[in-house]
Amino acid sequence: MEKCVGIRLIAKALIKAAEVTAISRLTFNAARYDVEAKLVAGIARIPEIQVRKTNLSAEHHHLRSQRFFFGMLAVLAAVIVSTFALAARQRNLLRGFAVGAGVLAVVFAIYVYV
Numbered sequence: 001m002e003k004c005v006g007i008r009l010i011a012k013a014l015i016k017a018a019e020v021t022a023i024s025r026l027t028f029n030a031a032r033y034d035v036e037a038k039l040v041a042g043i044a045r046i047p048e049i050q051v052r053k054t055n056l057s058a059e060h061h062h063l064r065s066q067r068f069f070f071g072m073l074a075v076l077a078a079v080i081v082s083t084f085a086l087a088a089r090q091r092n093l094l095r096g097f098a099v100g101a102g103v104l105a106v107v108f109a110i111y112v113y114v
Helices: 001-089 093-113
Strands: none
Touching: 001 093
16 A cells, blocks of 8 residues: 555656646746747848838939939920921921921820829
């Protein structure tokens, strides 16, 4: 009978040790996952900052492109006006075609912009 009691006590001690070990593992893993999550969140901020920087750069280039477009449109309008002046003065058919091409170019530029 004493042997049975001793075995039961040993079994209970082993079960208690297993429970303590399992709880220790869970506690350790929870702490490890918490530290790892903070590390990954810190690393994830780097690409986010890079994306924001790239977006600002793209916006800057888009604005420059838009200004360049308007500049070229103004140059085109100036060429058309000067061609109109020459065509009206000389009544040349070739200059009339140039005026027509210029007007079509302006219409196309407006179509592209809108």
